Amino acid sequence: QVQLVESGGGLVKPGGSLRLSCAASGFTFSDFYMNWARQAPGKGLEWVSYISSSGSATYYADSVKGRFTISRDNAKNSLYLQMNSLRAEDTAVYYCARDDGSSTDYWGQGTLVTVSS
Amino acid sequence: DVVMTQSPLSLPVTLGQPASISCRSSQSLVHNSGNTYLNWFQQRPGQSPRRLIYRVSNRDSGVPDRFSGSGSGTDFTLKISRVEAEDVGTYYCMQGTQWPWTFGQGTKVEIK
Numbered sequence: 149q150v151q152l153v154e155s156g157g158g159l160v161k162p163g164g165s166l167r168l169s170c171a172a173s174g175f176t177f178s179d180f181y182m183n184w185a186r187q188a189p190g191k192g193l194e195w196v197s198y199i200s201s202s203g204s205a206t207y208y209a210d211s212v213k214g215r216f217t218i219s220r221d222n223a224k225n226s227l228y229l230q231m232n233s234l235r236a237e238d239t240a241v242y243y244c245a246r247d248d249g250s251s252t253d254y255w256g257q258g259t260l261v262t263v264s265s
Numbered sequence: 266d267v268v269m270t271q272s273p274l275s276l277p278v279t280l281g282q283p284a285s286i287s288c289r290s291s292q293s294l295v296h297n298s299g300n301t302y303l304n305w306f307q308q309r310p311g312q313s314p315r316r317l318i319y320r321v322s323n324r325d326s327g328v329p330d331r332f333s334g335s336g337s338g339t340d341f342t343l344k345i346s347r348v349e350a351e352d353v354g355t356y357y358c359m360q361g362t363q364w365p366w367t368f369g370q371g372t373k374v375e376i377k
Binding site for chain 1: 300302304306308313314315316319320323325357359361364365366367368369370371
């Protein structure tokens with residue numbers, strides 16, 4: 149069955165960096181576009197970034213453009229999100245999600261990122 | 266960006282009764298391909314989002330048939346024919362036609 153397991157979240161100071169990982173299993177990872185989305189505590193959902201199956205195309209929300217970098221390693225069935233220059237408003241649960249061509253059909257359980265001094 | 270507006274934001278319902286959530290987009294969600302990428306997600310308390318409906322009216326595998334989606338252009342609706350206790354949670358519409366993909370504010374469904 150499809151499984152997406154995020155890791156790498158934690159407490160980081162403003163201006164700091166963090167790298168999130170998402171381990172995928174149960175499907176042919178290299179066939180699918182992948183996404184990162186986030187949800188601030190008690191708030192709604194926000195799309196963060198999107199990467200093509202080969203990794204050649206990437207998209208970012210304006211709120212993270214220039215600070216976050218999405219990447220993938222198809223040999224390792226893994227998706228990544230490098231987050232730099234973190235701000236308090238980046239505090240959220242970050243979800244990895246698979247895209248089936250219509251939208252995201254599977255989501256991970258999420259990893260919490262807290263940006264605070 | 267495409268703005269997605271849901272109503273109502275809070276929906277108290279009686280078990281066994283129908284429920285309906287509206288979602289309106291600030292521009293047409295018809296893609297150049299002819300597809301309309303309007304999706305509905307359910308998020309139960311403490312859980313990750315789960316997709317219920319994709320491309321307006323297609324139910325995902327395992328989704329009960331009491332859930333249905335309809336609409337076109339800029340006006341869409343999610344209906345639950347008979348609400349059950351397990352349907353409690355927040356429901357989001359989401360457009361995938363134009364990047365950045367955007368969500369509605371969410372509609373919290375609770376049992377009266």
